[in-house]
Amino acid sequence: MKPTIYDVAKQAGVSIATVSKVLNKTGKISEKTRQNVQQVMKELNYFPSAVATALTGKKTDTIGVLIPDVSNPFFAEMSRRIEDQAGDKGISVVICSTDYSAEKEARYVQLLLRKQIDGFIVSSGFQSRDLIASLQKEKVPLVMMAQHDPELLVPTVSVDDYRGGYEAMQHLLSLGHRIVGVIGEKVHSSNLRLHGCRDACIASSCELSEDLIVRVPTTVEDGKAAAIELLQRDHRPTAIFACNDLLAIGVYHAARELHLQVPDQLSIVGFDDTILARTTVPVLTTVSQPTKAMADKLLDILLQERVPQPASPEHVLFPPTLVVGESTTSP
Amino acid sequence: MKPTIYDVAKQAGVSIATVSKVLNKTGKISEKTRQNVQQVMKELNYFPSAVATALTGKKTDTIGVLIPDVSNPFFAEMSRRIEDQAGDKGISVVICSTDYSAEKEARYVQLLLRKQIDGFIVSSGFQSRDLIASLQKEKVPLVMMAQHDPELLVPTVSVDDYRGGYEAMQHLLSLGHRIVGVIGEKVHSSNLRLHGCRDACIASSCELSEDLIVRVPTTVEDGKAAAIELLQRDHRPTAIFACNDLLAIGVYHAARELHLQVPDQLSIVGFDDTILARTTVPVLTTVSQPTKAMADKLLDILLQERVPQPASPEHVLFPPTLVVGESTTSP
DNA sequence: TTGAAAGCGCTAACAT
DNA sequence: ATGTTAGCGCTTTCAA
Numbered sequence: 061m062k063p064t065i066y067d068v069a070k071q072a073g074v075s076i077a078t079v080s081k082v083l084n085k086t087g088k089i090s091e092k093t094r095q096n097v098q099q100v101m102k103e104l105n106y107f108p109s110a111v112a113t114a115l116t117g118k119k120t121d122t123i124g125v126l127i128p129d130v131s132n133p134f135f136a137e138m139s140r141r142i143e144d145q146a147g148d149k150g151i152s153v154v155i156c157s158t159d160y161s162a163e164k165e166a167r168y169v170q171l172l173l174r175k176q177i178d179g180f181i182v183s184s185g186f187q188s189r190d191l192i193a194s195l196q197k198e199k200v201p202l203v204m205m206a207q208h209d210p211e212l213l214v215p216t217v218s219v220d221d222y223r224g225g226y227e228a229m230q231h232l233l234s235l236g237h238r239i240v241g242v243i244g245e246k247v248h249s250s251n252l253r254l255h256g257c258r259d260a261c262i263a264s265s266c267e268l269s270e271d272l273i274v275r276v277p278t279t280v281e282d283g284k285a286a287a288i289e290l291l292q293r294d295h296r297p298t299a300i301f302a303c304n305d306l307l308a309i310g311v312y313h314a315a316r317e318l319h320l321q322v323p324d325q326l327s328i329v330g331f332d333d334t335i336l337a338r339t340t341v342p343v344l345t346t347v348s349q350p351t352k353a354m355a356d357k358l359l360d361i362l363l364q365e366r367v368p369q370p371a372s373p374e375h376v377l378f379p380p381t382l383v384v385g386e387s388t389t390s391p
Numbered sequence: 392m393k394p395t396i397y398d399v400a401k402q403a404g405v406s407i408a409t410v411s412k413v414l415n416k417t418g419k420i421s422e423k424t425r426q427n428v429q430q431v432m433k434e435l436n437y438f439p440s441a442v443a444t445a446l447t448g449k450k451t452d453t454i455g456v457l458i459p460d461v462s463n464p465f466f467a468e469m470s471r472r473i474e475d476q477a478g479d480k481g482i483s484v485v486i487c488s489t490d491y492s493a494e495k496e497a498r499y500v501q502l503l504l505r506k507q508i509d510g511f512i513v514s515s516g517f518q519s520r521d522l523i524a525s526l527q528k529e530k531v532p533l534v535m536m537a538q539h540d541p542e543l544l545v546p547t548v549s550v551d552d553y554r555g556g557y558e559a560m561q562h563l564l565s566l567g568h569r570i571v572g573v574i575g576e577k578v579h580s581s582n583l584r585l586h587g588c589r590d591a592c593i594a595s596s597c598e599l600s601e602d603l604i605v606r607v608p609t610t611v612e613d614g615k616a617a618a619i620e621l622l623q624r625d626h627r628p629t630a631i632f633a634c635n636d637l638l639a640i641g642v643y644h645a646a647r648e649l650h651l652q653v654p655d656q657l658s659i660v661g662f663d664d665t666i667l668a669r670t671t672v673p674v675l676t677t678v679s680q681p682t683k684a685m686a687d688k689l690l691d692i693l694l695q696e697r698v699p700q701p702a703s704p705e706h707v708l709f710p711p712t713l714v715v716g717e718s719t720t721s722p
Numbered sequence: 723t724t725g726a727a728a729g730c731g732c733t734a735a736c737a738t
Numbered sequence: 739a740t741g742t743t744a745g746c747g748c749t750t751t752c753a754a
Contacts, residue, residue: 064747075725080749087750088723110505112747114442115730122506130461130486131471131666140462143488147495152502155461155486157474164478171483174441175453280670309670316672335462336670339611339640341647395731406741411733418734419739443731446746 063104072100083108114176122152123362124172128160128185133334134304135183138205141355142181149359151178162187169195179362181205184218184249203361205354208375209248215373217358219349221249224380225256225301228329228347231382232299233264236390237327241290241297242273243283243307250275250303253331257301272297276307283310284317291318291326298391299327305336308344327388342386350378394435403431414439445507453483454693455503459491459516464665465635466514469536472686473512480690482509493519500526510693512536515549515580534692536685539706540579546704548689550680552580555711556587556632559660559678562713563630564595567721568658572621572628573604574614574638581606581634584662588632603628607638614641615648622649622657629722630658636667639675658719673717681709 065083069076074093081087082097100106114120125142127135143153154177156168165188172180179201186192186204192214195202208218232240242257244250254273261268274290276282283302287310290297302308308330312322320326322342330337333348357376396414400407405424412418413428431437445451456473458466474484485508487499496519503511510532517523517535523545526533539549563571573588575581585604592599605621607613614633618641621628633639639661643653651657653673661668664679688707 066747076748077725077727077750078723081724084749090723093723107501107505109446109507109747110502111442111445111507112730113749115440115446115732115747116749117730118749120442129471130474131464131468133462133464133467133666136464136467137462140460140488143461147498152485152487152499154483156483157471167478168483170438171441174438176440176442306670312670312672313674335464336667339637339643339667339670341643341672343644397731407732408734408741408743409739412740415733421739424739440731443746444733446731446748447733448746449733 063106067104068100068106071104072097119178120176121150122154122177123179123181124154124156124177126156126158126165126168126180126182128158130155130157133336134332137334138351138355141351142358145355145359160185160187165191181358181362183207184247201362203358205358207248208377213373215361216375217354217361218377219380220377221252222256224331224347225253226260227380227382228301229257229260231388232301232327232329233260233266235388237299238266239295239297240272241300243286243300244275244303245278246275253303278306280306280310283307284313287311287314288317301329303331305330305332305334305344305346309336309340312340323387323389329388333383345385345388346383348381348383354378394437398435399431399437402435403428450509451507452481453485453508454510454512455485455487455508457487457489457496457499457511457513459489461486461488464667465663468665469682469686472682473689476686476690491516491518496522512689512693514538515578532693534689536689538579539708544704546692547706548685549708550711551708552583553587555662555678556584557591558711558713559632560588560591562719563632563658563660564591564597566719568630569597570626570628571603572631574617574631575606575634576609577606584634609637611637611641614638615644618642618645619648632660634662636661636663636665636675636677640667640671643671654718654720660719664714676716676719677714679712679714685709
């Protein structure tokens with residue numbers, strides 16, 4: 061059997077209270093007994109039960125990360141960052157895929173709550189606003205990632221989507237493109253990216269007609285279909301900005317099907333800078349999110365949340381970086 | 392405060408034992424009180440604390456999945472499958488990235504053990520054999536995924552790597568390729584895939600000279616470098632089989648750098664059938680692993696492990712499927 | 723400086 | 739059919 065605090069106490073000839081104190085570095089204990097107890101803990105290979113500890117009301121040093129899908133590279137990479145940062149802080153991370161389903165969200169939230177986790181990181185694509193509201197009512201520490209939605213009274217960490225869209229479009233315009241198609245998801249962050257696009261056009265006194273903007277769901281196939289449609293028009297775009305890398309991949313497929321060379325006959329820009337951006341040939345020009353810094357901030361907020369509840373939620377925006385690959389050139 | 396079993400008992404006018412019984416459907420209780428208690432649980436929005444339950448020694452219905460890296464698409468996709476399967480069985484999944492580091496492995500194992508999880512799924516790339524041995528000594532249910540290593544006395548679930556390699560090579564040979572380069576990782580599963588390649592060549596009475604086989608680490612860059620080297624030889628290969636999709640991507644990059652058209656001037660086959668295989672242009676021909684079935688089996692074994700320890704560990708091999716994409720054609 | 727004892731919320735005999 | 743009670747392993751007053 062695994063040794064318990066009682067075994068250690070007996071072996072060391074002290075009470076369990078003393079053992080607990082050396083464990084937690086609380087109270088006053090003589091250097092001598094401390095050494096002795098620690099020695100015994102080593103010998104017995106003793107580790108306190110996290111379960112028993114949690115039951116006494118202490119923090120569990122575990123946070124839950126709720127993402128729509130681990131197999132989506134962007135979320136996988138963010139998760140990885142969060143894990144790394146958390147690991148450094150001695151915090152463990154539970155990752156759950158909610159599959160864009162409000163039902164699964166509820167189930168996992170319930171589950172993690174029962175496990176007494178210290179807080180949640182939820183991400184864009186979270187369906188149930190009610191759930192978020194009820195978590196807040198229960199004062200469960202919570203922070204939202206990759207979705208800067210001012211309506212939500214939740215602290216938020218995301219990239220500056222507007223600016224990312226702006227820079228992506230500006231890049232294309234500065235290369236000389238004048239007809240640029242845009243493919244966006246039907247989610248909040250895509251809206252912001254589109255606004256950025258529009259404003260970049262305005263700044264270059266070039267117009268972005270609304271019918272060059274297509275909104276789709278999020279798969280590669282959606283991106284391909286949208287791109288094919290755009291590229292078969294009379295005055296076809298010479299460049300396409302896709303609001304995430306997955307959609308951009310769809311554009312590559314469309315280009316291939318229509319026998320258009322990338323970038324010579326069609327420039328493509330993506331968003332997110334996931335592994336996908338570096339696995340295409342030619343390498344995708346994309347907008348990079350500072351995932352490491354974002355993960356760091358996410359944890360900072362979550363941990364500080366564990367203490368007091370701030371009056372008005374903090375909304376942190378990180379600057380995006382345009383990463384110029386091989387998929388863009390002058391028309 | 393969150394309601395406890397006491398609150399429910401008081402409100403329902405029964406003892407906590409009764410509440411516990413309706414909760415667990417154990418013992419005998421009249422339909423009437425059952426209804427009543429359940430009603431009260433609803434009203435109070437009561438959910439039992441998983442922590443308290445675990446402390447009494449019951450199973451936690453949580454398993455830990457240890458993978459080298461969530462941001463590697465193959466592992467992310469496997470994790471996702473495991474989660475799905477587990478979800479159906481009411482089991483929750485904790486995913487941790489061990490980063491190919493024995494130290495992190497030890498840390499996470501310790502952590503999860505302290506949290507009283509019911510079992511582990513560890514995967515290829517796990518460094519510390521000692522850790523595995525000690526888990527076994529402690530009789531912690533454990534199953535290994537994606538690494539069929541007969542030396543390990545652990546149940547194992549993986550794809551039939553040998554056969555996958557065989558089919559990949561056979562495909563290329565049947566298209567008429569005679570000089571085929573092979574790029575493999577320095578891990579056990581790649582060895583098996585290579586054996587498959589060799590035997591496929593022998594079966595076609597065509598020889599695979601050893602110097603066409605290159606062993607590398609696992610990144611895209613490694614794949615690219617190896618491919619460039621292969622392709623610059625005097626009698627350059629007309630096709631390359633890469634032992635995983637990531638390496639195959641590297642081959643695409645190499646082809647591009649050397650101005651070789653895929654598939655006309657160079658055929659490429661990968662392995663794993665991750666999302667990467669479908670995001671390349673042209674779409675990669677690759678060997679698919681039945682991730683869903685594997686995840687299912689993994690859980691079956693783990694759950695059955697929770698009861699008795701089988702005498703000799705089960706080693707399950709799943710058949711791979713060659714998925715022909717657009718990256719292969721006749722030379 | 724150390725120890726005794728009362729919980730934390732739940733389960734599982736054992737009584738009734 | 740329902741209730742009483744003794745733990746599970748640990749933290750935390752409060753005494754000594």
